[in-house]
Structure formats: C-alpha cells, structure tokens
Amino acid sequence: MKILVADKISSIGVDFLKQQEGFEVVEAYGTFKEDYSKFLELAKGAAAIIVRSDSKVNREVFEAAAPTLKAVGRAGVGVDNIDAEAATDYGVVVMNTPGGNTIATAELTFTHMLCGARPVAQAAQSMREGRWDRKIYGGSELFKKTLGVCGMGRIGAEVAKRAKAFGMTVLAYDPYLSATKAEAMGVKQVELDKLFRESDYITVHMPLTDATRGMINKDAISTMKDGVRLFNCARGGIIDEDALLEGLESGKVAAAGLDVYTSEPPAEDHPFRSQKNLNLTPHLGASTEEAQESVGLEIAESVTSVLRGGGIRNAINMPSLDEATLKTVGPYLELCSALGSLVHQLALEKVSKVKITYSGKVVDLDANSLTRGILKGFLKDVSSNVNFVNALVIMERLGLPVDVLKSSEETDYVELIKVEAECVNGEKVSAEGTLIGKGNTPRIVAINGREVEVEPHGCMLVIANSDELGIVGKIGNIIGKDGVNIAAMSLSRNEVGGIALNIACLDSEPSAQAIAEIKAIEAIKQAKIVHL
Numbered sequence: 001m002k003i004l005v006a007d008k009i010s011s012i013g014v015d016f017l018k019q020q021e022g023f024e025v026v027e028a029y030g031t032f033k034e035d036y037s038k039f040l041e042l043a044k045g046a047a048a049i050i051v052r053s054d055s056k057v058n059r060e061v062f063e064a065a066a067p068t069l070k071a072v073g074r075a076g077v078g079v080d081n082i083d084a085e086a087a088t089d090y091g092v093v094v095m096n097t098p099g100g101n102t103i104a105t106a107e108l109t110f111t112h113m114l115c116g117a118r119p120v121a122q123a124a125q126s127m128r129e130g131r132w133d134r135k136i137y138g139g140s141e142l143f144k145k146t147l148g149v150c151g152m153g154r155i156g157a158e159v160a161k162r163a164k165a166f167g168m169t170v171l172a173y174d175p176y177l178s179a180t181k182a183e184a185m186g187v188k189q190v191e192l193d194k195l196f197r198e199s200d201y202i203t204v205h206m207p208l209t210d211a212t213r214g215m216i217n218k219d220a221i222s223t224m225k226d227g228v229r230l231f232n233c234a235r236g237g238i239i240d241e242d243a244l245l246e247g248l249e250s251g252k253v254a255a256a257g258l259d260v261y262t263s264e265p266p267a268e269d270h271p272f273r274s275q276k277n278l279n280l281t282p283h284l285g286a287s288t289e290e291a292q293e294s295v296g297l298e299i300a301e302s303v304t305s306v307l308r309g310g311g312i313r314n315a316i317n318m319p320s321l322d323e324a325t326l327k328t329v330g331p332y333l334e335l336c337s338a339l340g341s342l343v344h345q346l347a348l349e350k351v352s353k354v355k356i357t358y359s360g361k362v363v364d365l366d367a368n369s370l371t372r373g374i375l376k377g378f379l380k381d382v383s384s385n386v387n388f389v390n391a392l393v394i395m396e397r398l399g400l401p402v403d404v405l406k407s408s409e410e411t412d413y414v415e416l417i418k419v420e421a422e423c424v425n426g427e428k429v430s431a432e433g434t435l436i437g438k439g440n441t442p443r444i445v446a447i448n449g450r451e452v453e454v455e456p457h458g459c460m461l462v463i464a465n466s467d468e469l470g471i472v473g474k475i476g477n478i479i480g481k482d483g484v485n486i487a488a489m490s491l492s493r494n495e496v497g498g499i500a501l502n503i504a505c506l507d508s509e510p511s512a513q514a515i516a517e518i519k520a521i522e523a524i525k526q527a528k529i530v531h532l
C-alpha cells in the first residue's frame, strides 16, 4: 500500500509507517507547490495521503487517487486545506490530531503577546545593526491588563491559563463554552462586543468559518480601546488584514502579532512586512520538536489503524470509531451489511424509504456505526465505491430517507435489528437479524415478517409460495437436476394453506432455466436469488 507523505512530518511518524509490513512510503515534501501535476501523479494509487497545512487536498486529488485512497491524515488541527466534502464523496476518511500541538501554539501566542508588550524583536534588530537605543524600545506590562480570548477551545484555554499566571483578567467569547467550564477556568464569559470594548489584548483561537471570517474587522476595531493589541495564531482572515493595517497605521492598534495569513506565504512586498509594531512569524505555531513528534506519530498510527481495518480516531467526516467501540460493534457489522443487502435485493420495486429498528441489548451500541453498516450493505449493488464514510451521503444524494428507531418493545430475541424498505408502489420488504451463541454468530431470523433461520452469507433462493403439498420436493428436484447442492433450508408459513416462505441456501447459483422452471410452478408467487 502506497502512503504519500506530502508535507514534512516528524521522522518518528515516517519511520513508524516504514516499519509497517506492506507499506510503501513515498515522501514528496513540497511537490504540491512545486509541481502540481507531479503531485497528482504521486497521489494515484495511494492508500493514504498525509499532510500538514502546505499541501491542499482538493477534489482533483481525490479524483486522481480514487479508488485506492482510503484515508487522508492531517498531522495537526486545521483541516481547511482538505476538501472534506470531496473526501466523503469518494469514501475517504479524513483524520486530524487535535491536542498534539496545543501547547506549542499557546506558547507561540504568548510569545507574540509578550513581544506585543515589549518590542523585543525590534530591539534585537537594532542591536544587530550596532545601535544602543534604550529610549525608543520601552514597553508596557501584561500584569493587571485584560485579555480577551475569542475561541476558548484547547489553545484558547492554555493561553488563558498562562495569562492568569501573569496577573491578567481574562474575558472569553465562545458560544460553545459552558458557564461551568468558564467558571472552572477562572475566566469571565462575555459577549463579543463587551470583549472588544474592555480588552487591552485580544487573541483569536477559532477555526476559520463563515462566522469567524473577518470577526475582527474595521467596525469591531473601532469599538476597541485605543492602543489595543491584537494577535492571530489561528487562521488568516479571522482578523481582517486591511482593517488591521489601518488600525496599526492610525495608532488605534498599538501592536499586533500574526502567525497566519489569508494567503500563505504573504507576498514579499506585503505591507505587513514593513509595519514596525507588527510581529510576523511564518505559521510556526505547531513547529516545536515536541508537537511535531506528537502529531507525526499520532497521524502515522491513525492512518495505519484505518488501513488495517482497525479503529478510526479523530475522523472529521464521520463519527470516530475507537478500538473499544469497534470491538463491541464489530460482530454486528457483518449482520448489518447482510440485512441491508438482503432488503435491497428483495425489493422488486424502487425503494422510497428505509426504516431501521434496533431493539433489546443492541440499543446501547453506537447506532450510527450500525446504521452505516446496514446502508453500506443496502448500497452495495448501487455504488461500487460505497463504504462506511460515504454510505449516509449516498443515501441522501439518492433522496432516500433513513428512519432510525431505538425500540423498547419486547421481541423474542435478546436483541434484534430490523431493516425495512418501502417501495414506490407502497410494498414493504423487511429482514430481521440477531447474533446467537457464544460466538456471536449472525443469523437472519425473519424475512418479510416470517420467521426463518438463515446464516447470512452465500447464495440463497428466496421463494414465496402458497402452502401446498409437495412444493419443497418439486423445488429440490429442479435444483438437484441443475447440479446445485442445497446446503440448508428454512421453511415458514403464516397459516396452514397460507403463503409459505422457503429459503434455500445453495452451494452455487442455479441456472436461469432452473429458476424459470421453479417460477413456472403454479403455487410459486415469487422466486428470487440473492447473494450475501
């Protein structure tokens, strides 16, 4: 399996990948920017692509790497360089490594804040130039000042902790922050306008979204204290760059520090580069040895796990499936896929709706994973590239609603999964299944409401017939004559003389002629071969 490492990650991560049996690791640092067509060429045939923030994994990359590509790993937090929608369309799981670079980025932010208070970089430059300017490089103190933190997630919280140690008052704006958490962190939760009005220092730690883009713009800056200091080590564009320049030039903003830019790198003659009260770093937040080792190894492990069919950690385009969940859900997945596939094959008309009911013990499991398993089976014959990642979006795209129900009604089984499909003509087909015995063996226990007992794999002949004498013998005769062995048979009827359901598990598929002969028997209402 080819693993394309497109951006430089720690050698610990690369070595981990190289040690994996069957992995061919291709390191192509910088290729994305230097030679895009070569990058696309390298992506072809890759099972996984690993990036930081430099390489953009856009739709074209997924197109080039389909159908082998299974995972994109981001050694870091921000995934704005990865087209997650395209990834989902192509059934590729995207994972990141939240947490590994939190301290590194919080420390860089704090460095920027200190350098915004004391012109260390400017003074150092003057020393390098042979000067001794003690008068022009005075500063101010963080002590007793107010820091406004926008985005109180992992990094925001670490910055706040450090600010408190410096004797600052911390105001926090984060719509997703609970009052109890804010209290526990010793920060004052406020609305954005109050944070703007009352802060001496403002730092942002949010993803770039429609809601955060330009959050600190000209209007916002006009409401701030004169001499406010602004910092962005999150994503370029959260602080509007033109508004920041204007604020620095007018003196409204006394100092600022940026690690990230709307376009990276900013142009060589970008006006930012000549602003004297603005400290710039080239997207270095995560660039410490410790952070890189942490995220490099973590992403190498996550990608390996996905490619080996293990747990899925920190996925951003599907629910993560950790090892523990996988262990509990794993035995059900074969059954789920079989039930979905069986219902799809039994439906004679176009399906308009799918309903899934979980009853008994199974309701405590991760229903999202089970449902994905069912839909993966349901769509098996619809799309060749359906998997856990894209099963739900494919259903959505087909306009097929999926109702999922956790039922508390008693059934004959400790746990039961029922999949029903409603067809456009109003007809319904259904299949129910459970796990039996110590080995958690999957069993189909009902089809269209009739009790059966069938192992869900191989070729099956599903027959509905009016309950008459000798039908089973006739079917057996035709199939035997055709040279096909019946491995098992399950018979069920609703009442004597009513409609009977026969499921014959076959060692191979009977010929079309044999099926035609069976269908020609007067009592046979339906005969359908299904493959599980």
Ligand SMILES: NC(=O)C1=CN([C@@H]2O[C@H](COP(=O)(O)OP(=O)(O)OC[C@H]3O[C@@H](n4cnc5c(N)ncnc54)[C@H](O)[C@@H]3O)[C@@H](O)[C@H]2O)C=CC1
Pocket (backbone or CB within 6 Å): 076, 077, 078, 079, 098, 099, 101, 102, 105, 150, 151, 152, 153, 154, 155, 156, 173, 174, 175, 176, 177, 205, 206, 207, 208, 209, 211, 212, 233, 234, 235, 259, 260, 283, 284, 285, 286, 287
């Ligand atoms: N400069 C660098 O090298 C690095 C930059 N980053 C960036 O830093 C940012 C924060 O990273 P983490 O703290 O790890 O993420 P996080 O997910 O832990 O925190 C983000 C916080 O932003 C909040 N948020 C989301 N939308 C918001 C809105 N509209 N208004 C206010 N708050 C909002 C969330 O509730 C969350 O608490 C991300 O953009 C990440 O990409 C992360 C690591 C390194």
Ligand SMILES: O=C(O)C(=O)COP(=O)(O)O
Pocket (backbone or CB within 6 Å): 052, 053, 054, 075, 076, 077, 078, 079, 101, 283, 284, 285, 286, 287
């Ligand atoms: O993790 C993040 O969000 C970062 O911005 C770090 O980017 P990098 O891995 O240093 O290119």
